[in-house]
Amino acid sequence: MINEIEKYRALGDLTRFRIARILLKAGKELCVCEIEDILKIHQYNASKHLNLLKRSGLVEERKEGRLRMYKIKDNNKFNQYLIKSIISLESQSDNGLKNDFMNLKKRLTLRKDNKVVVTR
């Protein structure tokens, strides 16, 4: 249960919330460099926040070559409710986060054959 509290805490930071939000919206794994680019954050911050999200159990990581692919974990009830809570906010446009989804879409079109193309 203490572990689950870490998940609330993980989402209680704007940057991590934005990461979770685009991972969810993407509906697929994203690599660190894509996340950096979409959210316009520094590499080291993307990496650090992803690490915390991973440790909390909200996100999982897979190595693919030199990339690390991250995605949301939805394999348990608790995470599923948190996911629903995030999705329930999508309709709210009263925020400065509208660009994240646009950038996500744009970035995903850069992929070739659904494979990440690294462009820094």
Place this chain on the structure above:
Amino acid sequence: MINEIEKYRALGDLTRFRIARILLKAGKELCVCEIEDILKIHQYNASKHLNLLKRSGLVEERKEGRLRMYKIKDNNKFNQYLIKSIISLESQSDNGLKNDFMNLKKRLTLRKDNKVVVTR
């Protein structure tokens, strides 16, 4: 949306999570002194954490005489999912929080006619 992130943050602290959990389990308003007693925490901490929970929009307050009655707000989808996430953890007994529910039950039996009896 930024406001909703405060709700995650609010639940991302063990003491506040425990408060939310017993408010939910109680299914009714509790006053500060009851919460102190149930969770065995100091008055000023109960008060401070309740204030943060209130500001986040997860909890609402009502004055009744010199008591302040607090309860969970479940009037919106986002809160409802958070509530479900909390409830989904109830089955987990692998935590040190089992006493909270016992103390809640015990404390509520002290009420007369469902009215708070202050006993410090």
Place this chain on the structure above:
DNA sequence: ATCATATATGCCAATATAGGCATATGAAAT
């Protein structure tokens, strides 16, 4: 008006957190 009591709040110290920066790691390519 005064007192008692439930709750809130301001201040302090210890600790945690986030971002910035430099550097390390580790896998792929040459």
Place this chain on the structure above:
DNA sequence: ATTTCATATGCCTATATTGGCATATATGAT
């Protein structure tokens, strides 16, 4: 083996957070 590149990590500083304590506020009782 060396280089390149994606990502991670250690260190630093500024800021935020938490609990403790003392005290203020506000309501009800006398």
